[in-house]
Amino acid sequence: MDEIKKRGCEKMKYLKQYWLEILMITPLFVYILGFTVMPVFTNLKNSFIDQRYGRRYDILTSKISDIKYDIKNSQNQEEITEYEKELAIAQNELDNLKKSDYSGFTFENYKKLFQTRDFRKGVFNTIAITLTGLLIQFIIAMSIALLLTNEFKGKGFFRTIVLTPLGIPTIVSATIMTYIFDISGYLNVLFYKLGLISEITPNWGQGGWLSIFMVVFADTWKVLPLMVLLFIAGLESIPKSVHEACSIDGSKSWYKFFTIILPLMKPHITIALILRAIDAFRIFELPLILAGTATTPVISTFTYMEYDRQNYNLSAASGTILTIIILIFVFSYLYVVEREKGEEKA
Amino acid sequence: MNKNLKKILLGLSLIFISSIIIYPIFLMFRISVSNPSDIFKPFTEKSLFFNSDGLTMEHWKNVYNSGLLLPALIKSLLVATFVTLIAVIVAAPAAYVIARIGNKKIKYLFIVSLFISRVFPEVAIALPISVRFLSWNLIDTNLGLILAHLIRVLPYVGWILVGTFEAIPKSLEEASFVDGAGRVKTLINIIFPLSLPGVSVAAMLVWLESWNEFTYALYLTVTENTLPLQTYYYINRGGIFNSAAYATIITVPVIIMTFVMQRYIKSGMLSGGVK
């Protein structure tokens, strides 16, 4: 008894001491989790209900509650009898449905998804776009960040230019990219003027790796600013003495870069890559508008199209698969990085 | 390496990168002042930069005369500004607390949980949230939009501010305690001024994110569109010239904000407490 009392007292003391902290932290978390936790769990639940059964079930249950609402609020007796007839029919159907074989927890939706050729293609495209994108964005962002560590006139101006794409809505940037990547688009105009291609221009949206690169390039244009920002922050946090040591011995600067600067920037690189990965896996407008789902499906477009067809269970399953992929990536990356850190310490 | 050669290479690569980044924006602006004949020329006659048929202000006139521009502009401005204010007020205290937590694992946990909402595809989440907002009578109001944007934006703000507060050395706080100031006084007199650059950067990022937000605006507005929604309307119907004008209008504050913001960015802000 005394132990419990003691613990209770300690907890009270804990609360008393940190009341200010708790007050400060609560609004943020309550707000975010309060709104998003329920929908996430509802979706998870939905994904395990067979699509055909789930759709029928949802329609019947909402129909029933809907009819009840109408009965309560109707003034017209004729209407009420109509509604009550409807209600009886719907209730009957629902009872029959519940007894059917398809109710209950099932992996059927997931099975169906993986049996669809287009979905498997979508998974491949999503992963390919993300990983290729991450690699290319990493290299380019790092290069630009390195360039920007040098002092030169107009540095602020250049930094502004690099950061501007961040502020453009995705639909706008996607549309402009179509003017550039169309068969008669400006990229092909450039190549034609440079004499690299004839009038028969390449079709960037035809699918396969060509489209993957097109999407990666268009995406990189928009997201580069954030990564550059992160890397600049990282580079600037390294003391100047290290930078100077690197730039003195000319030929050895690459070596110094890889063995000293890169490891020092590890935390920043980790954050940049993880943040980017979370958004990159969910890429949606660009493959839809630039390439079209016929040639380059991705998981997000799949989720959306099934949702548009009122196949909520299938859509939820598709969304859950995407979430799992993201989580696998994030945790395996963190595991690899942390393990190396551990080895270094040893 | 020869110093001059290095300078030249540096300059060239900067110009190359800048042109790639600027071209799409330039294209957008160019379309908004182009005659249709220039944009729809046969492939072999198309030009990357120049309009042989001259420029025109007709599209801008149309956009202005439609009467839809000003309401959308005002709505977007209002929502973005309020979202920024509220986001900073809600996230800053929480970020301060997280930054001062000693236990690294708990810190990670807090930061990671902020991003849970971003891991699930938006389509499935936006709808239930919109239904909830609507049952609170928030449809077609600025308040509803502000609340919805906050959901999207708070994780980023929290994360940047954690890094900002971490960069402020604990020793300063402790010195202040030693001098007899209470916790709240320390916050106001010491932490607050030092965190201002980081808060400004976070605020501007939030402002930009809200200015461009699209999905929730689509569900939560009926009569008045935001700027991105209005642009979507024209894009969807092949109104290439109107949407180009709108897109230009959307971009102008972006450029201004970015120019101001990039001066304040310092190293500590963006580490998110992972050091």
Next chain:
Amino acid sequence: MKKTFFFFIFFIFTSLLINGAQTLNISASLGEEEWKVLREYVFPDFEKKHDCRIRAVNIEAGDTLKKIEIMHRANNMGIDVLFLDNMNLAPYVEKRLVLTLERFRNLMDNEVYPALVEPLEFNDMLMFFPGRPNVQITYYNTDVFDDIKYKIPTTWDELLKVSENLKKDFGTGKVAIHGTLDANTTTQVFEFIAQAGGDITVLNDEGCVKAFEFMQKLYKSLSPETTRANWNTTNRYLSDETIYLGRNWPFGMNVIVDQNKKQNISAYSIWQGPAGKATMIGGDVIAITRRSKNQELSLKFAQYLMSQKVQNIFVTKLGWPPIREDAMGEVPDWQKPFFEAVLEALEYGEYRPPIMGWSAVDRYVNMAFKDIVIDGMDVKKTLDKYANDLQEELEWMK
């Protein structure tokens, strides 16, 4: 001070009362020019006659279902009358979002074409009123199709030949169909199947097989932009001459000729398949939301929209075909060729069946299109497989 305060409150109160005349909320999916015509010519008379204010909002066709559903579930219906794209009406019936109009049939007078009304009956009850019929027309480039080197195709064989010859001469396909694997594609497939005498809900009958075989052959010479060609981008491809022939909705004339100032694009109705000419009737229907707070006024407005006066305005000011014979009229000169093409195409128009499971049909048709037409898989085997799955799903959706 107190006096002015109360007077102020009184003033606000009375002005609210005066402006508290009923507001009728309407939604439609229209272009800016079309809204202008409605606001100038259609709304004022009704507002005056019924002492109300019409608040009209634009909701794109693809977003309407979600928005109405959100409002319905939150018990906060902000729209009374929907001028609704008829692409997929079944969910509105299924989710009980619209009022049953069976009791109000008398609002349609005898002049309305009965053929337009039949497909609006779900489970033998009238759920929608006809608003305006619409049909795709075949746009073509008059510089290329000059009747000397190239003639516009009027049969499947001619279409195939033209497409192949264009590809040979220009090095790349110059004809496109809507291949974006969504409702656009379903429309084109429906038309091909109807031209071959098939039934799209069966999916593997003789007509369907013929249609898919033809599309598979045709695809090889089509423009690569086919996979991105929908009702919006097709206009752009015609304008920048990436394609010289393509089907699209009549509003394309507003974009291509009026906005993009192209003088060399015209249109005709449709080619014929083994079973003759056939097109798909789209367009808008009138629906009244179930939870509308202005039911009486909404019904009056629906009747107004179907009246001879308003339908005539639709014809003369918007180039829309009317739902009734006595509303026909003259359109502006530049619209004449397109309008004639529309009227002729409507003569061969067929409706999609008003079944509950249309979204399942949409899904399997697109999967079949992808596998057969784009990826070249075996026609009969693929269609049999999908037809089987479709029938099973349709059972669930009755």
